Amino acid sequence: MTASSPTKTKKPVNHYDRFIPNRSSMNVSTAQFNLSHRGNSQEGLAQQDEASAAYQEEVAKACGLSLNKRILAFKSEPPPNEKEDLRQTYNQSFKATPTAPAHRPRRRILTTPERMLDAPGLLDDYYLNLLDWSASNLLAIGLDKAVYVWNADTGDVTTLCEMEGPEDYVASVCWTADGSYLAVGTSDGDTQIWDPETQQKLRSMTGHQARVGCLSWSNHIVSSGCHDGSIWHHDVRVAEHKVGSLAGHTSDVCGLEWRADGAVLASGGNDNLVNIWDARSHVPKFTKANHTAAVKALAW
Structure with a gap:
């Protein structure tokens, strides 16, 4: 006798037509409840919107803002008297306690010289430049006929050089920018370069037909102004020292000054002219008459 195994009974599946929906898996009661209470949910959303709007108004009022204005809005420019110069505000120095404005002490100008130096033999000629x-x-x-050097730190005086000719005299002196060398213009048209440390003449550059009344340095170039109205540029590094000449004055050149960058030279003369020369040109850039x-x- 054999025991029979239990068998599962399959539940019949009802197959409907494709155009007739199967509503067995749908929760009809829940859907009906939602449809019947839709109006109540809309009223709740409206109440929430009103509460949110009221909250925004309270926050805007507390912050001093207006809900009717945009943060970034196009407006006309305010009147000039209402503008604020922010640069003055930012540049103000902030101090912990206000203090009275500091009064600068008045500068005391001496009416007597600090020191007097004897200068026997100083030529009375306005067109010479004898101090530097x-x-x-x-x-x-x-x-x-001589050039003297006075040391302001120690008070010592030394004789640097003396002219050799019986009729020669010193017409101009000019130091380099760093004070290492001294250029000396003579009455016979020479331009001499001297080393004050060794008291030796490094070289003598000739060529002018009259006295050299003014000198000016620009790096390794020394410019000389002559009594005949000419201006020469000398390169002290090379044997052929004359590297340029300028002709813009009809009388004694008694003032020369290079700008610090060496790009422009100013010259003044006995013809009442001031010429401004570009270092790259031989024609005056400007002339004041x-x-x-x-x-x-x-001076620059």
């Missing part, structure tokens, strides 16, 4: 102070605090003075006397003092 170096960056190393040395004062060069041309007295007739409104002076009524000789132009000697020039």
